[in-house]
Amino acid sequence: MDFSFSEDQENLRSSVREFAKREIAPKIREMIKTRKIPDEIFKGLARMNLMGMTASEEYGGLGADAMTTGIVAEEIAKADPTMSIPVLFLVDNAWTNLINKYGTNELKSEILPDVAKGKSIVGIASTEPNFGSDIGSMTTVAKKNGSKYVLEGEKAFISLIRDIKERSGGFVTVAKTDPSKGTGGVSLFYLPYSDRLDISYTEEMGREGSSWGSFRFSGIELTAKHMLGKENGGFKIIHEGFEFARGLIAVISAGAALSSINNGVEYMKSRKAFGSEIAKFQGLQFQVADDVAKMEAALMMGYKALWTYDQEQKYGRFTRFQVSKQIAVAKLISTTWAFDAISDALQWQGAYGYSRDCPEEWALRGVRSFQLAEGSREIMKMIIARETIGKEYIK
Numbered sequence: 001m002d003f004s005f006s007e008d009q010e011n012l013r014s015s016v017r018e019f020a021k022r023e024i025a026p027k028i029r030e031m032i033k034t035r036k037i038p039d040e041i042f043k044g045l046a047r048m049n050l051m052g053m054t055a056s057e058e059y060g061g062l063g064a065d066a067m068t069t070g071i072v073a074e075e076i077a078k079a080d081p082t083m084s085i086p087v088l089f090l091v092d093n094a095w096t097n098l099i100n101k102y103g104t105n106e107l108k109s110e111i112l113p114d115v116a117k118g119k120s121i122v123g124i125a126s127t128e129p130n131f132g133s134d135i136g137s138m139t140t141v142a143k144k145n146g147s148k149y150v151l152e153g154e155k156a157f158i159s160l161i162r163d164i165k166e167r168s169g170g171f172v173t174v175a176k177t178d179p180s181k182g183t184g185g186v187s188l189f190y191l192p193y194s195d196r197l198d199i200s201y202t203e204e205m206g207r208e209g210s211s212w213g214s215f216r217f218s219g220i221e222l223t224a225k226h227m228l229g230k231e232n233g234g235f236k237i238i239h240e241g242f243e244f245a246r247g248l249i250a251v252i253s254a255g256a257a258l259s260s261i262n263n264g265v266e267y268m269k270s271r272k273a274f275g276s277e278i279a280k281f282q283g284l285q286f287q288v289a290d291d292v293a294k295m296e297a298a299l300m301m302g303y304k305a306l307w308t309y310d311q312e313q314k315y316g317r318f319t320r321f322q323v324s325k326q327i328a329v330a331k332l333i334s335t336t337w338a339f340d341a342i343s344d345a346l347q348w349q350g351a352y353g354y355s356r357d358c359p360e361e362w363a364l365r366g367v368r369s370f371q372l373a374e375g376s377r378e379i380m381k382m383i384i385a386r387e388t389i390g391k392e393y394i395k
C-alpha cells in the first residue's frame, strides 16, 4: 500500500492551492452578490488548464485521471465554500471524461478543444420533472428517422444551465431509443445548446454562482455523431459518469468540511467566554476531534474511491460493481459527515455563524446539495446494500 501522491500530483496541488487562494477566494463575496461566476474565475481556470482537464492531450486537455482530478477538486473546494466553482469543475470534468471515452472522433474533435480551453462547458441532463433516481421511468425519447434521431422531452434541475447557454456548451443527455426495453433501451447523446431548448430557471438554496433550471425540447435532430457508446447501451455508460462525479463530490465535501473546521478553530482561539478562549473548553475540543477524525477518514475514502475508479479504467483490476460500491461508500459518508461537521463549525462561531457573512453558512447550504445531486444518499445506500446483501434482495 502506498498512500502518497506522485511528485507531479503534489506540484499540481500546490499550484492549484496558490491559484485558488489568489484568484478564487477573493471573488466569493462578489459571486454571492451577483449570483454569477465572475468571468475572471472562468479565465483563471482555463489559464490553469483545469477546465476540460480530463480530455485527452490530443484535444487540448491534460488526460487527467480521476485521482488527479480529485486533487484539484479538493483544493478548489477549500477556496469556495459556496460550492459553485467546485460544481462547475466537477460537472465539466466528469462528463468531459465520459465524452472523451465514449464519444465519436468527429464529436470529440468538434467540441473538446473548446471545452479544454474553457470556452465551452459540458453539463449533465438526466433528471426530468417526474424522475430522478429511477432512470427507467424517463419519458424523453429519441426516435430514429433514417440516419437521424429526433429528440423530444424535458429535463429538470440541471446545474450550470445559464453558463452552458452563455458559452454555447452542451449536455450529456439520456433518452429512450427503445421504450419497450426499459433501461436496456436507453441511449446517451451529446446535446449541444441551441435556442431550440426552451429554458426556465429555478432558484436554488445555495451555490450562489451556479445556475439551475429545466429545458423542454422537441424535434431536435441529432445523428450517430452525437451518440456516446452504442445505441441502447446508455444505461451502463451513464453510471461511469455518475461514479466519476460522485468520487469528486466525496473529496470536495471532505475538503470543504476540513476548511470549515479550520475556520471554526481560528474563531474559537480568538473568542472568549467565562474568562478564557472558548478553544480551551474540552466540550468543544472533542467536537473538533470527532469532526477531524471523520473528515480525514472521508477524504481518504474519497481518494480510495477515485483510485479504484482509475484502477478499473486503466487495468481492469476491479469490476464495475466493486467500483460503484467503493464510490457510494465514499459519497455517502463524506456528504453526510461534511454537512454535520460544517454545522458544528457554524455553531462554534455563535450568532456570527448564522449570519450571511459567515463562510460556514454558505458552505452548509452548498454541501447539502451533494446529498441529492449526482445520486441521492438513499441511492448510495441501495448500491452498498446491493453489493453487500445481494442483488436478489433489492426491490
Ligand SMILES: Cc1cc2nc3c(=O)[nH]c(=O)nc-3n(C[C@H](O)[C@H](O)[C@H](O)COP(=O)(O)OP(=O)(O)OC[C@H]3O[C@@H](n4cnc5c(N)ncnc54)[C@H](O)[C@@H]3O)c2cc1C
Pocket (backbone or CB within 6 Å): 123, 124, 125, 126, 127, 130, 131, 132, 133, 134, 156, 157, 158, 159, 160, 204, 369, 372, 373, 374, 375, 376, 377, 378, 379, 382
Ligand atoms: C443542487 C442539485 C443539482 C442537480 N444538478 C443536476 C444536473 O446537473 N443534472 C441532472 O440531471 N440532475 C441534477 N440534479 C437532480 C438530481 O440528480 C436528483 O435530485 C437526484 O437524482 C434525485 O432525484 P429526484 O430529485 O427526482 O428524487 P426522487 O428520485 O424522486 O426521490 C425522492 C426521494 O426519495 C428517495 N428515494 C428514491 N428511490 C428510493 C428508494 N428506492 N429507496 C429509498 N429512497 C428512495 C430519494 O433518495 C429522494 O430522497 C440536481 C439536484 C440538485 C439538488
